[in-house]
Amino acid sequence: MATLPIIDIAPYLAPSSTPESRHDTAQLLHRACTDTGFFYLTGHGITSATTDRILDLARRFFLESSDAEKALIQRKDAGLDDGDGGRGYQKIGENVTGGRRDFHEAVDLYAPVQEEHGPPYKLLMGKNLWPQRPQELKPAFENYIKELKQVGTAVVKAMGDALGLLATQSDEGADVFVEATGNSFWVMRMIGYPGLPGTNAQGDLNGDVEQFSCGAHTDYGCVTLLLADQTPNSLQVQAKSGDWMSANPIPGAFIVNIGDMMERWTNGIWKSTNHRVIHRGENYRVSVPFFFEPNFDAVVRPLQKCVRETGGEAKYTEVVYGDFLTRKIAGNFY
Numbered sequence: 513m514a515t516l517p518i519i520d521i522a523p524y525l526a527p528s529s530t531p532e533s534r535h536d537t538a539q540l541l542h543r544a545c546t547d548t549g550f551f552y553l554t555g556h557g558i559t560s561a562t563t564d565r566i567l568d569l570a571r572r573f574f575l576e577s578s579d580a581e582k583a584l585i586q587r588k589d590a591g592l593d594d595g596d597g598g599r600g601y602q603k604i605g606e607n608v609t610g611g612r613r614d615f616h617e618a619v620d621l622y623a624p625v626q627e628e629h630g631p632p633y634k635l636l637m638g639k640n641l642w643p644q645r646p647q648e649l650k651p652a653f654e655n656y657i658k659e660l661k662q663v664g665t666a667v668v669k670a671m672g673d674a675l676g677l678l679a680t681q682s683d684e685g686a687d688v689f690v691e692a693t694g695n696s697f698w699v700m701r702m703i704g705y706p707g708l709p710g711t712n713a714q715g716d717l718n719g720d721v722e723q724f725s726c727g728a729h730t731d732y733g734c735v736t737l738l739l740a741d742q743t744p745n746s747l748q749v750q751a752k753s754g755d756w757m758s759a760n761p762i763p764g765a766f767i768v769n770i771g772d773m774m775e776r777w778t779n780g781i782w783k784s785t786n787h788r789v790i791h792r793g794e795n796y797r798v799s800v801p802f803f804f805e806p807n808f809d810a811v812v813r814p815l816q817k818c819v820r821e822t823g824g825e826a827k828y829t830e831v832v833y834g835d836f837l838t839r840k841i842a843g844n845f846y
């Protein structure tokens with residue numbers, strides 16, 4: 513079975529790296545973003561002690577908290593007291609994808625907003641609702657988020673260089689993605705997946721599926737850095753042929769994909785690839801994706817050089833990332 517490419521980002525994190533090593537990384541990245549939109553990321557510098565701990569803390573929150581404790585940080589609709597429609601705990605079945613209830617529970621944390629106007633809060637403009645237990649969860653995640661922002665910045669820097677490799681010459685800055693994410697409206701999501709009820713068999717990857725752990729979707733922004741436990745055959749990625757393939761975890765590597773804003777910037781040269789989760793079996797799967805996204809007010813329109821590279825016409829309208837995101841979030845919950 514085809515597997516995803518592996519990209520070593522170390523040349524973009526080490527100050528002493530050579531231009532040649534960066535060029536190699538950028539070239540591989542360009543191919544990965546063009547072919548699958550999904551790849552494994554190594555050389556990111558985040559230790560397995562850190563990632564193991566993050567997964568363990570998330571697992572403990574989901575499995576050791578009572579329903580009452582979870583309810584204390586329940587996500588509430590925007591406009592209600594203390595709810596901003598996005599932040600907080602979401603029960604199994606509360607998330608909707610493609611019009612169907614997903615079979616997972618989750619907590620969403622977002623970049624803090626400068627000034628909170630509320631309560632009541634506008635959509636996404638409220639406070640983060642952190643689990644109180646385990647007590648170590650909040651400081652550990654805060655440190656982890658700092659590290660991930662550095663890795664995300666290195667990846668978008670490399671992506672800017674990758675576009676510099678296009679045939680079409682242009683004076684558009686290589687750092688356009690670095691600038692557009694300088695005040696990233698990131699999302700840190702922890703997800704708990706009990707096995708889907710019913711059959712334990714994995715079955716045919718491309719057969720009919722009655723219920724999804726998370727239905728097929730694309731991510732919204734720039735770069736998703738996914739940390740998942742070692743459960744195999746859960747996350748599936750759709751190839752250009754339409755067939756689904758498993759993206760199994762590799763110890764020490766993040767699974768990375770690009771989001772809708774990257775597709776728009778590149779005028780479709782890079783693909784924001786469909787993916788989904790079907791988790792069967794006895795074990796409780798945990799994943800912790802970090803969405804390294806544009807600034808809330810970033811204006812995203814196809815880059816001129818990408819438009820020229822693809823026949824001269826922009827295939828996407830201009831969007832403000834925050835508007836795009838709030839439209840998505842508004843339709844994400846029951």
Ligand SMILES: N=C(N)NCCCC[C@H](N)C(=O)O
Nearest residue numbers: 608609610729731732803844
């Ligand atoms: N920020 C992201 N990507 N969060 C997870 C998205 C899961 C799919 C979502 N329910 C949808 O229908 O788009």
Ligand SMILES: O=C(O)CCC(=O)C(=O)O
Nearest residue numbers: 703731740747789799801
């Ligand atoms: O749990 C996973 O492996 C992927 C989750 C995902 O695609 C998402 O939350 O956007």
Ligand SMILES: [Fe+2]
Nearest residue numbers: 729730731787
């Ligand atoms: Fe996703």
